[in-house]
Amino acid sequence: MTNKLVKTFKPTLAVLAMGLSLSTQAAEIPLDRIVAIVNDDVILQSELDQRKDLISSRIRAQGTALPAGNVLRKQVLDRLILENIQRQLGAQRGIRVSDSELNRSLESIAARSDLTLAQFREALIAEGQDYAQARQQIRNEMLLQRIQQQLVNSRISISEQEIDNFLNSELGKRETAASFNISQILIAVPTQATPEMIQRAEKHAKEIEEQLQSGADFAEIALAQSQGPNALKGGIIGWRKLKELPEQFAKIVEPLNPGELSAIARSPSGFHILKVNDKRGGAVQMVEQAKVRHLLLKPNEIRSAGQTKLEIDGIYQRLQNGEPFAELAKQYSDDPGSGSEGGDLGWAQPGQMVPEFEQVMFSTPVGQYSAPFESRFGWHILLVEERREQNLGEEMVVNQARATLRQRKFNEELQNWLREIRSQAYIELK
Numbered sequence: 001m002t003n004k005l006v007k008t009f010k011p012t013l014a015v016l017a018m019g020l021s022l023s024t025q026a027a028e029i030p031l032d033r034i035v036a037i038v039n040d041d042v043i044l045q046s047e048l049d050q051r052k053d054l055i056s057s058r059i060r061a062q063g064t065a066l067p068a069g070n071v072l073r074k075q076v077l078d079r080l081i082l083e084n085i086q087r088q089l090g091a092q093r094g095i096r097v098s099d100s101e102l103n104r105s106l107e108s109i110a111a112r113s114d115l116t117l118a119q120f121r122e123a124l125i126a127e128g129q130d131y132a133q134a135r136q137q138i139r140n141e142m143l144l145q146r147i148q149q150q151l152v153n154s155r156i157s158i159s160e161q162e163i164d165n166f167l168n169s170e171l172g173k174r175e176t177a178a179s180f181n182i183s184q185i186l187i188a189v190p191t192q193a194t195p196e197m198i199q200r201a202e203k204h205a206k207e208i209e210e211q212l213q214s215g216a217d218f219a220e221i222a223l224a225q226s227q228g229p230n231a232l233k234g235g236i237i238g239w240r241k242l243k244e245l246p247e248q249f250a251k252i253v254e255p256l257n258p259g260e261l262s263a264i265a266r267s268p269s270g271f272h273i274l275k276v277n278d279k280r281g282g283a284v285q286m287v288e289q290a291k292v293r294h295l296l297l298k299p300n301e302i303r304s305a306g307q308t309k310l311e312i313d314g315i316y317q318r319l320q321n322g323e324p325f326a327e328l329a330k331q332y333s334d335d336p337g338s339g340s341e342g343g344d345l346g347w348a349q350p351g352q353m354v355p356e357f358e359q360v361m362f363s364t365p366v367g368q369y370s371a372p373f374e375s376r377f378g379w380h381i382l383l384v385e386e387r388r389e390q391n392l393g394e395e396m397v398v399n400q401a402r403a404t405l406r407q408r409k410f411n412e413e414l415q416n417w418l419r420e421i422r423s424q425a426y427i428e429l430k
Contacts, residue, residue, distance in 0.1 A: 037428040090147035181278040183235040186228035189270040205271035291386040293343035296335040298378035312379040
């Protein structure tokens with residue numbers, strides 16, 4: 001509250017510093033004032049005006065009529081009050097958005113328009129927008145989302161019975177069914193084809209099948225020889241659930257793994273060769289896992305970034321000289337979780353680690369150490385002990401069902417939580 005109260009006096013101090021001769025002009029300078037007290041914080045008139053302007057611009061851009069001024073003011077002030085309460089709760093729990101996280105989000109927004117962050121900034125300025133203000137608004141939105149996710153999700157529980165009931169429902173079966181990314185090559189047969197025409201088409205299909213089995217590129221052959229509607233896309237049909245395919249094709253596709261080709265299939269349209277490019281969902285989902293150990297060194301107040309790199313290089317040399325990885329990890333690793341276990345991270349799979357870590361983890365041969373590499377956590381060395389493919393289909397189906405049920409409950413629980421925190425807050429309108 002103190003910082004904002006100081007802001008309310010700054011215009012007055014500025015006017016006094018300019019001298020008595022400007023007293024008439026001082027009367028024309030609008031002074032900021034408090035419009036609401038929310039617990040131990042305040043909302044200023046300038047904040048309310050700024051948000052009203054932003055929302056008014058959005059409404060006009062949508063071609064929608066603005067509500068009456070007093071109605072809009074009340075709605076905007078109510079929203080500011082609720083956001084303020086949420087931010088206070090987040091601050092109490094140490095929830096924040098770092099500058100690096102904000103920058104990554106802004107870079108992602110800019111990339112959607114094929115812009116760099118610097119170009120995005122210049123584009124906003126060229127449109128007459130305040131970049132610092134836009135940056136702060138995005139930070140606020142990220143922060144509120146994070147606060148809601150943490151504090152509302154902690155109120156939600158999903159029972160095993162609820163998951164079972166969902167998976168046994170028609171909706172559950174539809175949402176968790178396997179999807180296949182499919183391509184096809186079609187050698188068409190005319191409706192009134194003669195036996196000779198059919199034989200020629202079948203022979204052509206078999207020749208293509210032999211080429212594909214010998215390693216020919218599916219997309220190139222589809223582009224050059226397929227007579228299907230997706231030929232110019234390299235034969236790609238895209239993602240389909242089995243129920244969305246003709247029954248004959250569904251039976252052919254279902255047992256195939258990514259990268260596999262079907263046998264030649266005959267339909268009234270001609271002869272088809274199908275390829276499964278990728279697969280997701282369903283009861284079978286093979287995932288490559290690696291059993292790894294790692295040793296982490298992080299720069300700190302005592303050890304600079306340069307010293308950290310020298311030290312990790314020294315440890316790597318000791319590993320090359322035959323010293324046991326587990327012993328060095330216990331002695332030197334800055335990862336408190338795995339260090340005491342000799343760097344053991346157990347089985348890891350895609351999506352669990354940061355990209356730099358995963359790239360090295362899946363490119364390092366079994367039984368070998370990686371060279372030192374850097375991530376945002378510090379410098380690492382990995383030891384890959386084993387690899388395996390694990391069927392996580394059932395686990396993924398259950399996790400997908402749990403996520404769906406949680407999202408259903410989240411929207412309802414969010415409204416309950418917002419009502420609660422507002423009713424418990426001290427609010428005084430000025």
